[in-house]
Amino acid sequence: MRVLAALSGGVDSAVAAARAVEAGHDVVGVHMALSRNRAQMRTGSRGCCSIEDAGDARRAADVLGIPYYVWDLSERFEDTVIADFLSEYEAGRTPNPCVRCNEHIKFDALLDKALALGFDAVCTGHYARAGVDGDGFPLLRRSADLAKDQSYVLAVMGPERLARAMFPLGDVPSKEQVRAEAAARGLSVSAKPDSYDICFVADGNTQGFLRDRLGSRPGQIVDADGTVLGEHDGAYGFTVGQRKGLGIDRPAADGRPRYVLSIEPVSNRVVVGSAEDLSVGAVIGESAVWFVPAPTQWTDCLLQVRAHGAAVPVRARALPEGGLRIEVSDDRLRGVAPGQSAVLYQGDRVLGQATVAATEPLSPRPDSAAVEVR
Structure with missing residues (x-):
């Protein structure tokens, strides 16, 4: 098969591409440039898809002996994933940007472009298993390494796109084995730290990112009866189940912790209550x-x-x-x-x-x- 390997610049995608090559597929590597700020650099193990990552992806492709390209998907990423992230928080909801990235970027924009260019499948370094069940339905299963399982964020792709996806790391029992395999193959990313947090919030300060984009929107923090307990600078900075950082200066009457129960975007109120109310x-x-x-x-x-x-x-x-x-x-x-x-x-x-x-x-x-x- 002709396979387009998504190379993020990390160890997982590099080993996944290596396994696709080893399986005899005709593999081409591509790095998705998702940041409009081409000067953005990775900080420690935060973020992804930076210039540093693009360089690591290129070196991995060189070791594997496969063609390598960089595709600029930053505009699509901004207009879908980041725009959804902001509008969902603004509406009092709690989005998962990794789910939306898989939905709109990796298994929509990237896959559609791959198919248009004659590729049969997209290969990624996700930890999940794909197949077909006895009735012919595309099958998505948890990975062998449950600690790394990513089937949760992949489920949004649906069966048609799953049929065009390859996850070569799904049967690997541990991340340590992936790193050992990368080292054995001469891939320099074998010891590279995992990325974490939200890739487009490189400093990890999600509330700061939201405040910069959405501005100050003062409102009230109330209990279930509507009693005002405090004020906030933006309801978008809270999520259901949150306990810390509520900004309430007095304890509940029973002395127990308070949690965010709901966010009301129209009234701009944050409602708090007990753990049982959750x-x-x-x-x-x-x-x-x-x-x-x-x-x-x-x-x-x-x-x-x-x-x-x-x-x-x-x-x-x-x-x-x-x-x-x-x-x-x-x-x-x-x-x-x-x-x-x-x-x-x-x-x-x-x-x-x-x-x-x-x-x-x-x-x-x-x-x-x-x-x-x-």
């Missing part, structure tokens, strides 16, 4: 994508709402017009914010994904029959 009984999703036939009956499965969060038992069913309803029977799910990605699993298999539109508080519900997807 318990979620139901999640309503929108823009659902499925890797199985959309289940119209209640289906027992697991729900994950954060990239590195634990999955909790739930039941779920598809709703009309791309909707999804997920119900929880106990208080193990807390602090779910609109805008987060809700990913459903059975075992290590991804069933589907949706964006959280709303939640409902935990309350008793009658049991009803549920089915298992096979």
Whole structure:
């Protein structure tokens, strides 16, 4: 196959490309330039897609003996990922920019351009496993290294784009093995630190980034009864479940910590309350994508709402017009914010994904029959 290998400049993508070459594919390397500021440099292990990373990607391609190109996708990145990030926070929601990057950049803009140029697939260094199940549906599974698993942020791509994706690191048991393999192949990035935080917020100060872009918007911090407890400089600087940095100068009457329960963009208020008030009984999703036939009956499965969060038992069913309803029977799910990605699993298999539109508080519900997807 003709394979376009996305080379970020890190060790994972370099080893993934090396494995694609070793498998006999005709591989071309490409680095996505996502920053409009071409002078931006990486700081420690923060960020990605800088000039330094482009140089590391080029050296990896040279070692592998494959052609190498840099594609400027900065305008698309600014207009989709960053614009979505800002508008979602402005609307009182909590987006995951890595999910949106996979949706709009890596498996949309990059993949579409690759297909237009005659490539059969895009290869990345993500930790996940792709395949086909017994019924012919594209199959997305967790990686062998659960600590590095990235199926959560990949679920948004959907089955059609998954069929054009390759994840050569999905079966690797540990990141240490990837680094050892890179060193053995003579790749200079073998000891390069992992990137973390939000790539376009290189200093890690998300609130500062939002303040610079959205400006000062003073408002009130209130409890569930509407009592004013304090003031804020921008509701966009808070997220559901947040405990620290609330700016409240007096404790709750019972002395217990307060948490952000909701953000009201119209009134510009932040509502706080107790930890128990964060318990979620139901999640309503929108823009659902499925890797199985959309289940119209209640289906027992697991729900994950954060990239590195634990999955909790739930039941779920598809709703009309791309909707999804997920119900929880106990208080193990807390602090779910609109805008987060809700990913459903059975075992290590991804069933589907949706964006959280709303939640409902935990309350008793009658049991009803549920089915298992096979």
